[in-house]
Amino acid sequence: MLSSLTIRTLASLLCLFLGLASLSSPLSARDSNAAVLAGKRVISVGADYNFPPYEFAGEDGEPTGYTVELTQAIAEVMGVHIEIEMADWQTIFEDLHSGRLDVLQGIAYSDERARSIRFSSAHSIVNYSIFARKDSPVINDVTQLKNKEVMIQNASIMHEYLIDNNIQAIIIPVQTHAEALRLLASGKHDYALTANSPSLYLSKEMQLNNIHAIASPISGQRLSYGALPKNEDIIALFNEGLAILKNTGKQQQIYEKWFGALEPAPFPWKKLGLYAASIIIALLLAIGAISIWNAMLRKEVEKRSNQLKSQQEQLIQADKMASLGILVSGVAHEINNPTGLLMLNLPILKAAWIDALPYLAKHAQNDPSFSLAGLKFERLRQELPYLLDEMDQSTLRIRNIVNDLKDFAREEPNEITQEVNINDVVSTAIRLVDTSIRNATDDFELYVDKRDPIIIGSAQRVEQVMINLIINACDAIEKRQDSIRVTTTLSLDEKEVLIVIEDQGKGIDPANLIRLTDPFFTTKREQGGTGLGLSVSAAIINTHQGKLAFDSEVGKGTCVTVSFPVYQPNTAMEGAFSNTDIFELPKKNKSLS
Structure with missing residues (x-):
């Protein structure tokens, strides 16, 4: 045998x-x-x-x-x-x-x-x-x-x-x-x-x-x-x-x-007649084993191919971020110079207006038709302080946006060892995509957990994830009255930090839900989508030992939940908050800046 x-x-x-x-x-x-x-x-x-x-x-x-x-x-x-x-x-x-x-x-x-x-x-x-x-x-x-x-x-x-x-x-x-x-x-x-x-x-x-x-x-x-x-x-x-x-x-x-x-x-052929049946059975077993093994190999090759695609995406994203960093450095310098002049000169204009106001008022008493810049003096006296304040706030907003862009594009080391305040990261991401939010909806709300949840990770990379998810929510909105809500909180056992992005957009087909993080898969190819955003985001979340979950219904909207392990350097404060202390008041569109 x-x-x-x-x-x-x-x-x-x-x-x-x-x-x-x-x-x-x-x-x-x-x-x-x-x-x-x-x-x-x-x-x-x-x-x-x-x-x-x-x-x-x-x-x-x-x-x-x-x-x-x-x-x-x-x-x-x-x-x-x-x-x-x-x-x-x-x-x-x-x-x-x-x-x-x-x-x-x-x-x-x-x-x-x-x-x-x-x-x-x-x-x-x-x-x-x-x-x-x-x-x-x-x-x-x-x-x-x-x-x-x-x-x-x-x-x-x-x-x-x-x-x-x-x-x-x-x-x-x-x-x-x-x-x-x-x-x-x-x-x-x-x-x-x-x-x-x-x-x-x-x-x-x-x-x-x-x-x-x-x-x-x-x-x-x-x-x-x-x-x-x-x-x-x-x-x-x-x-x-x-x-x-x-x-x-x-x-x-x-x-x-x-x-x-x-x-x-x-093979030992000395007793071919007696062993013929055994040889046939052996060959059939070998063919069956080969077929099973071949199927296993195909699965392994497919798995490794998917991993290779994921690595290629990360290299593409890294190259884009490096180019963005160079671009932002130059643009930030050019923007910060005139912004610095505005921040320096606006307080002088305010002070000059305050000093000149008594003389102008006295002149207006003698000349009722007195006007400046085509406006009656009385109207100008009421509106000019608001105009100067708006210019001052707009200048500060320009500076904040430029600084956020510099932080977002700055190259960071591979080690993920920073203490990251999730509320700060989410707020920064929202400032960066403020224009997209305003163009998409009139109903945006932000709820942040007053306990200031902290994780260990990379602020820049978590920002990248949040920007991608919020932009996706904006793209899903079809009517301006549809809402977008972003919430930060802790899980019931306070072991995880949760970030929830909800929109009342068009929703996602159930057949596409399981493919959302596949490399190069996109439902927005005609609008220029590459299918890299969610794949890169999923990889970043996985690197932080986090999880990404989707819940969607066509025509009603989508809820995306990102969870990270919470960092608790001092557990003595656990239980120090009541339920009414958890959230700050919701922030509407008008307060995004």
């Missing part, structure tokens, strides 16, 4: 051909000085020196393998120079975090790693199996590794997996897969949890015939390019290069070069 190992080996090797498309075109990465002189960007790339056939040191000591050729091909099509540095995995992983390396070319994705590392779309899928000696007991689940000595590559994704899932195995860290397999074959320790393709490759090369894979209970891991957030532009570059190579077919060419030669072991 066909052994279960043979069936699993067949399925694993067949799955390799259905991995994400790959491509290649060798590019020399030797002469850094020549690259600099040629104007090419030089990027340092880290690779594992013993992870065949993905990446390893060849007989001449030079980097080779699937991901090495893929990286060289990307460098060629994108016009950059790369320098590949090889070491054990733990070393290059630490070098990435220290900033000595710009990017790793074969790092497995995990949600934990994604908190500090930016990932490209996946270029391959690697499967992991539990390897054992042929006389060892067979196990089918990682939980059975409890209290067993399990060799694992140090700092690898499986090392993190065993720790994060509390498997309670006795972890034996080693530098390479080769070391783990060699020790296992020599009788040391109980099991090895290693990658399938490298382990099969190394077992064949080292002629280790007494070990085999006994279980593959862990789903495939996506291998990608990975870099620190400060090098997100490098990830965008590699993503674009991958797309080009995939479309030209070169990624598949490289993939077939390195994985096409891995043929499954021949």
Whole structure:
């Protein structure tokens, strides 16, 4: 009968051909000085020196393998120079975090790693199996590794997996897969949890015939390019290069070069008649497994593609904000100069009017027809103080708007560590979109929580979210008597800050509700909408550990709720407010300034 190992080996090797498309075109990465002189960007790339056939040191000591050729091909099509540095995995992983390396070319994705590392779309899928000696007991689940000595590559994704899932195995860290397999074959320790393709490759090369894979209970891991957030532009570059190579077919060419030669072991045909039924069943199972795996891969590719789009949107928005910052700096300077003169001269005009008023009144007594600027003196005496006050208030409003624009466009660090007063941020956002509100509705109300809710975050980015949501509410309004209401408050347990934007506009089709934050989705394409606003806003809210919720009914309006974790540096004041102290009085349109 066909052994279960043979069936699993067949399925694993067949799955390799259905991995994400790959491509290649060798590019020399030797002469850094020549690259600099040629104007090419030089990027340092880290690779594992013993992870065949993905990446390893060849007989001449030079980097080779699937991901090495893929990286060289990307460098060629994108016009950059790369320098590949090889070491054990733990070393290059630490070098990435220290900033000595710009990017790793074969790092497995995990949600934990994604908190500090930016990932490209996946270029391959690697499967992991539990390897054992042929006389060892067979196990089918990682939980059975409890209290067993399990060799694992140090700092690898499986090392993190065993720790994060509390498997309670006795972890034996080693530098390479080769070391783990060699020790296992020599009788040391109980099991090895290693990658399938490298382990099969190394077992064949080292002629280790007494070990085999006994279980593959862990789903495939996506291998990608990975870099620190400060090098997100490098990830965008590699993503674009991958797309080009995939479309030209070169990624598949490289993939077939390195994985096409891995043929499954021949079936035992000595008793073909007796085993015919078993072989047919095995093939049917393999086809079924491949179909399921292929469906899973499609979902993973779609997920990673959506993440890539989101990253591209953020880069677009960052570029727009940088341009806006430059523009605002120049415009603010030009506006502030005449505004400063007005603020300086208006008080002098007021004082001059007050000083001249007795003389003008005396002259008016002698000449009843006395007029100034085409107005009778009595009328001018009543209206001129109001005119001067309005000019003074308008000048202050110009200054506030310019300052708000400068704050909105100012570049901020990536770290979100500011104490942000939500009432201040919302009020500033409303000042910035005052014109849009006035053009949309005659019924605008603002309610702010008198407890001054505070969050930890970026005031500029939260402002950006509020501006986008309020403008969307204005766009939804079809009649000037329809209202817009903005409210800030705390949740009942006072653990969240809530910002609620309600409008009586046209509402949102239920079919579109689940797509509102999708990149490039918009119902306002004809009006110039790009579909980036809500997607960027959702990403900002997620970065602040917040939530974004929509409730809408066609023809009746929409309610958007943004929630952030509240920051409470001093909990001694909890409960110090009564219900009647929570809100300030509503502010109408006329008080927005």
